[in-house]
Amino acid sequence: MPNESSVSSTEISIKSSEFLDYLSVERGSSPLTIRNYKHYLKRFVDFLKKENLGSGLSDINQEVIRKYRLYLSGLPGEKGEVLSRKTQGYHVIALRSFLKWLIRNDYKVMAPDKIDLPKNPERQVKFLSGEQVDRLLNAPSASTIDGKRDKAILEVLFSTGLRISELTKLDRDKVNFDTREFGVVGKGGKARVVFLSSRAADFLQKYIGARQDHYKPLFIRHKGKMDPTLPDEKMRLTPRSIQRMIHKHGIRIKLSMDVTPHVLRHCLHPDTRIFADNEIVTARNLYYSQTKNILGVDFERGETLPATVVGKESHIASLYSIWADGYELVCSNNHRLFTIGQDGIEEVKVKDIKIGDYIMGIAKVNIVGKEFIDPRLSRLIGYILGDGVISKERRGVIIHDKDKKNLEFYKKIVTDSLKIDSRIEKNPKTNSFRINIYNNTFVDFLQEIGCVGHSNERRVPLQILNSTKEEIINFIAGVYDAEGNSNGAPRMFSASKDFLKDIQMLLLRLGIDAHLLARDRTVTLPQGKEFRHLFYTLQVIGKNDQKRFIKLIPTLKGKTIKDDSVWEEEKLPVQEILEAIFDDLEKDGKIGFRYALTQNEHIKPNRYFEKIVPLKSTVSKFIRQIGKFKYKGRKLEILKSLYKAGNIKWLKIKKKKRLGSPRYTVFDFTVSPTQNLITDGIVSHNSFATDLLMAGADLRSVQEMLGHKNVSTTQIYTHVTNKQLRDIHETFHGRGK
Numbered sequence: 001m002p003n004e005s006s007v008s009s010t011e012i013s014i015k016s017s018e019f020l021d022y023l024s025v026e027r028g029s030s031p032l033t034i035r036n037y038k039h040y041l042k043r044f045v046d047f048l049k050k051e052n053l054g055s056g057l058s059d060i061n062q063e064v065i066r067k068y069r070l071y072l073s074g075l076p077g078e079k080g081e082v083l084s085r086k087t088q089g090y091h092v093i094a095l096r097s098f099l100k101w102l103i104r105n106d107y108k109v110m111a112p113d114k115i116d117l118p119k120n121p122e123r124q125v126k127f128l129s130g131e132q133v134d135r136l137l138n139a140p141s142a143s144t145i146d147g148k149r150d151k152a153i154l155e156v157l158f159s160t161g162l163r164i165s166e167l168t169k170l171d172r173d174k175v176n177f178d179t180r181e182f183g184v185v186g187k188g189g190k191a192r193v194v195f196l197s198s199r200a201a202d203f204l205q206k207y208i209g210a211r212q213d214h215y216k217p218l219f220i221r222h223k224g225k226m227d228p229t230l231p232d233e234k235m236r237l238t239p240r241s242i243q244r245m246i247h248k249h250g251i252r253i254k255l256s257m258d259v260t261p262h263v264l265r266h267c268l269h270p271d272t273r274i275f276a277d278n279e280i281v282t283a284r285n286l287y288y289s290q291t292k293n294i295l296g297v298d299f300e301r302g303e304t305l306p307a308t309v310v311g312k313e314s315h316i317a318s319l320y321s322i323w324a325d326g327y328e329l330v331c332s333n334n335h336r337l338f339t340i341g342q343d344g345i346e347e348v349k350v351k352d353i354k355i356g357d358y359i360m361g362i363a364k365v366n367i368v369g370k371e372f373i374d375p376r377l378s379r380l381i382g383y384i385l386g387d388g389v390i391s392k393e394r395r396g397v398i399i400h401d402k403d404k405k406n407l408e409f410y411k412k413i414v415t416d417s418l419k420i421d422s423r424i425e426k427n428p429k430t431n432s433f434r435i436n437i438y439n440n441t442f443v444d445f446l447q448e449i450g451c452v453g454h455s456n457e458r459r460v461p462l463q464i465l466n467s468t469k470e471e472i473i474n475f476i477a478g479v480y481d482a483e484g485n486s487n488g489a490p491r492m493f494s495a496s497k498d499f500l501k502d503i504q505m506l507l508l509r510l511g512i513d514a515h516l517l518a519r520d521r522t523v524t525l526p527q528g529k530e531f532r533h534l535f536y537t538l539q540v541i542g543k544n545d546q547k548r549f550i551k552l553i554p555t556l557k558g559k560t561i562k563d564d565s566v567w568e569e570e571k572l573p574v575q576e577i578l579e580a581i582f583d584d585l586e587k588d589g590k591i592g593f594r595y596a597l598t599q600n601e602h603i604k605p606n607r608y609f610e611k612i613v614p615l616k617s618t619v620s621k622f623i624r625q626i627g628k629f630k631y632k633g634r635k636l637e638i639l640k641s642l643y644k645a646g647n648i649k650w651l652k653i654k655k656k657k658r659l660g661s662p663r664y665t666v667f668d669f670t671v672s673p674t675q676n677l678i679t680d681g682i683v684s685h686n687s688f689a690t691d692l693l694m695a696g697a698d699l700r701s702v703q704e705m706l707g708h709k710n711v712s713t714t715q716i717y718t719h720v721t722n723k724q725l726r727d728i729h730e731t732f733h734g735r736g737k
Helices: 011-025 031-050 062-073 085-104 130-137 145-160 164-168 198-210 239-252 283-288 375-387 404-418 440-448 469-483 497-509 543-552 575-587 593-601 605-609 616-628 634-644 699-705 722-732
Strands: 181-185 191-195 273-275 280-282 293-298 303-317 320-324 327-331 336-341 344-349 358-362 388-391 396-401 422-426 433-438 491-494 515-524 530-539 648-658 664-672 676-679 682-685
Touching: 011 031, 011 085, 031 062, 031 085, 062 085, 130 145, 145 164, 145 198, 145 239, 164 239, 273 293, 273 497, 280 283, 283 664, 293 664, 293 676, 303 676, 320 358, 327 497, 327 515, 327 682, 336 575, 344 634, 375 388, 375 396, 375 404, 375 469, 388 440, 396 404, 396 440, 404 422, 404 433, 404 469, 469 491, 469 497, 491 497, 497 515, 497 530, 575 593, 575 605, 575 616, 575 634, 593 605, 593 616, 616 634, 664 676
Parallel strands: none
Antiparallel strands: 181 191, 273 280, 273 676, 293 303, 303 664, 320 327, 320 648, 336 344, 336 358, 336 682, 358 648, 358 682, 388 396, 396 433, 422 433, 491 530, 515 530, 676 682
16 A cells, blocks of 8 residues: 655656546546646646655645645736636646545545635626527528528527537537437536437528538538548537637627527526525525525425525526415426425426425424514514504604504503603594604614515515514514404414515424415495405414414414314325335235225225325324335335425415516526525425526436436435436427527
8 A cells, every 4th residue: 555655756746647547547537627637737746846845745735735825826827917716726626636536546645625725706697688599599690501500509509508519529420300319428528418409400400401511520610612631620610619609699799798508597586585594585685695505405304404506597587476385486487396206206397286286395494593683672663564654754653553552562662672752542533543653763774674665565674584583573473463363373464475475484483384375355445435455364274383373472462273273284295105105015915905004094095096195194104004014115215204304394286377478587596415495485496407408517417407316315316318308308498588
């Protein structure tokens, strides 16, 4: 085994050459990668020699790395300026890869994870609208052979997401126009299958049909005299020539940025609430902020886990409103959620969701929050937002209530917390009372935190949305004192849907499930006219949730539990898994299983293969009997995993509606490692799935984005065939425009 004593003065040079051979032969890295790594490692060796720091493996330590980084920071770049932080990072990445290879080969060297990568400024995402994509694709003129070629190149790039370097390597005989698919070898020698849209295939055939040459490359240069004796590779277009072509057409149509064909994506409404590491943020704010740490869900344990936003994008799309057991998510038609199939948890596109299907939600999200204000003041703000009027002109706040005792309670908070005088008086026009709080500073504070607008436009202030548990408990209590019911199960009312959705997210922080409902109401005005308007209720339905609400929320209203609650126990929609297990048992000759269920558990199993969704307690009985029959299939482990995932709940789709014809700016995110994020209480798939699957991704990355990575470990996802990928491509391509 090699050791430190065996190194010589040229050890790093020798071993770096062996490392490059490994990259070339075993890893199959591209010539460009090998050339760059050779350059970066040679620069490190030259630095060691120049500074007389030795050339042995044992000479690489923290102090040497520190000096090397200083050395890199002073080197000139290609255009004479200082070497960019990004290029410095490439040097460090090469060195870390070299150290990792050494460790795998049993050399005792410095741990590569001790070398931090430089922090680069966050990449500014560029994107084209659907209209700009159309303009770019139609920029080339089809009257010339060059125009036909450029048009075909743009359409193929847009359809397949190929890297330009991959596109230039294509040959005519590799494209199958019958299946509209072909194989490519990408970075690291990894193969994948890509698919042409029918539109791209059509323009590509027109280009090939217009050519009158024998050259093998799919795309060739056409300028100058065609010499039939030239070898194929001399005629092949280079990546640089295609980049110049795209840039030229971008300038011609006066686009405001350097472009490559846009990758259209499906994603979320700007106001979608996303659970971050210690706060709730909107999709819009997450996109524009530096926030990267969010929360995802571990499906096997049902727990929330830290996750990181590693990519984000914005574009224009039509939106749909999805209502599932009192939770609403607004997203595009190709956004993906999670359901349960025969092989466990699997993704489902919004366009494929039907009324009665189940999707994954979250039961509780633990966020510590940040202290904002005195909890009593938080309660006062909730009370004001529930039934108060904030007037800058009158420099005051007016709150109405039929119960004078409620106003006296809040008058004391005003006196104790704000040191402000207020008065309670009878409302001369109605059978109620009002409290008047006149203080310009307090009004300014309320407006600064967003307590503005009409009642149907109100939102929970962001600072309170992300405050501590005690503050949000008091805030909800204030809202309930103003807009909650006095008898029956807990219920709040508002003309603002988003206000109640905000409170719904606050209740999720407390582990309380509340259902949002929309209602049309007709009111008769004093003049005798009828006024119809839409209002919303937020109801706590489950008995355990009602108990938790009553225990935690110190409201002034009467608090009772609804005895006839039908949502006491969660349902688990695992009928497909159960039916598959039953089929396996009967194939193995264990025909007494159904009888055993009926006799031992008093279950009629056939009912659960139809429309009846079993309760979790019923699923436990299935699991018990399946185990007694010595079933060893993977499906039982999946069933147990779903049963044990206590923080996951399954929401039944009640309504799906397209939000008219307008187009919206929407946002999407790549999330690692969970590949999911919590959106308005519903678990969303990694939203950053693309119109062309993934631009330039290898097959494993495509599977990862579709949720099909680590099949044997998670035992959740099924294998993706080329046909499935082609079907997905057909579904997604061009629909975002």
